[in-house]
Amino acid sequence: MSNDKDLRVLLGHGGGGKMSSRLVKNTILPRLNRGKLSLLPDSIVLDGLGDRIAYTTDSYTVSPIFFPGGNIGSLAIHGTCNDLACSGARPTFVSVGLILEEGLAITELDQILEEMSKAADEAGVEVVTGDTKVVPKGSADKIFINTSGIGRIDHELNLGPDAIEVGDEIIVSGPVGNHGMAIMLSRAEFSFDFDIQSDSASIWPIVEQLLELGPHLKFLRDPTRGGLAATLNEIAAGSSVEVQIDETSVPIDEQVKAASEILGIDPLVAANEGKLVAVVGKGMAQKALDLMSRRQISSNAKMIGTITSDLATRVIINTRIGGSRILAEPSGELLPRIC
């Protein structure tokens, strides 16, 4: 590490020769290796995964790469682990593909890898294989990361929109909008004084609790891009049902509320990276909330609404003054590259 301390990523670091192997051995392995990575095999053989696994991949291009509450490295671990968790799978192994822009400071890369390794350790996953490429300056924005993940499924449940019925109850695991708002505020164009941290975290500990509900647990989703509004619309469309939520029951931090008013961005469409939306059977919300309260990360979970009808496919929000309106699917007008 010390040799590269003041250096930047050069095209030669992606050439496959000595420079490449120095970057991998000096910078990447010390952060990410927990055993399996040390041999640098072309592929890794994995044992003990049981009969059912979940498998996912996602790419991360967030700008800026460092933001309050994390960086692109921790995000790349959490995002992939959370996609696995939403299938009810325990995140177990991940791969890491790094695409580095020529000129990225090695110290920045190291900070990213450090957060990545911390996130992986906390989430209980091991980085078992990886790849590094370098592209000429201007061909990427500092760093893009792809992570794939494999998770073990230790239960028989089929979580999905098919299971959702009228009367089911909807829960969100905590205040929404923090990640999206933190990213937007940390973009150089804005200079406001808010203390909003990204909520980037692994949600598996919440899912692990909720699995105790057995078949009463119907559906899980992490409301990332498009926020809560997108996830609720996905539920409505996926199950052809009407979803109703109460505006006043949706938890939103005061700072997020204030920032959203200034930026003109609805916290319900702002991204989350450590939240979970769960649909549970009728009358099961309280039990679910009790289970979730055992984990710090979901100690502020709230029931926000119900599945009200199968005669319409839409999301209705009942407002703070007793009115109602449609909560539409976000139209993609938010600032880009939040994850």
Next chain:
Amino acid sequence: MNIDNQAIAAKKLVQEIRDISSSASAPMKFMEVCGTHTMAIHETGLKSLLSPAVTLVSGPGCPVCVTEKQFIDHAVLIGKKFDACLVTFGDLIRVPGSFGSLAQFRSEGGSVRVVYSPLDCIEISKKESSKPVVFLGVGFETTSPTIAATLRMALSENLANFFVLPAFKTIHPALNILAPKPDLSGFLLPGHVSAIIGSDSYQYLADKYNKPGVVAGFEALDILIAVRDLVKLASRKEAKILNDYKRVVRNSGNVAAQNLINEVFEPCDTQWRGLGIIPGSGLTFREPYQGFNAATKLVVDVPPAKDDPRCRCANIITGSLQPDKCGLFGKECTPEDPVGPCMVSSEGTCAAYYKYGTVK
């Protein structure tokens, strides 16, 4: 006020509005002039609470919506010809022009910066000293004072590469055109604009056109109180101007800001989408600020722009058509792919209808 009390107060107001309007002789139609009110009315679900006897229609108070397509063309042409850095409020960048939006211009390599305050232009002009920096001057009396302040600063710092392309609007000339419409029972008057121009300045609505007007804030209860007061006044045929937003709006307005506008700008005729040229409804530069006028200093030929003849934004801005009655609404014209400015702007009436719908 906590949420429960807010809901109780809202319920009471809604009942009052229903009681008064049901005993009135005719249905009432009020125009909310300001785009921020339009959004708040939809966002709070207030429309779902009003009785059929009370209708709210949106007016010309969304700056993006009343800006002519040709203005976008003008900006892009300046950007191209002079390799200028165009600086704008975010709302404008997706408005379609004849040869694409500012966002498209940026994707083709044009320089377009989004700011929240025009004062940022000073820094940008210093950094980009080799090229002209052009602020797209769109907006009502809410934005013109800060742009005036920016120009004053630019003058004192002798910034030679900073320009403003003016498309400013003032609200009174437009209201003078809309106020005689017989189907309008009164006006829900803007909050932010009124903070500058003052509630007294609307007195002519009552005196000349016999229409009531109420200045309102932007919280759900602010709007409900103002609508209640409008319904009361209209049912009694009482033409009065009320200020229901006293915590922000003074009857005389913000005199310092008014002076600032008058120091830098003078009235001129300007083109409004939907309303045509309204005499004295725009702002142009006084001496010694004329050197900042991008329209006269960075001269380009701007061909006349053609609007899609099926686009009904012009009718929507004047409150004579509801968005869902436009043939393009929600089909060819959506926020992702807008035809007219009322669908682009986050404060546009069509965008509000599209985004929030109405539940009956």
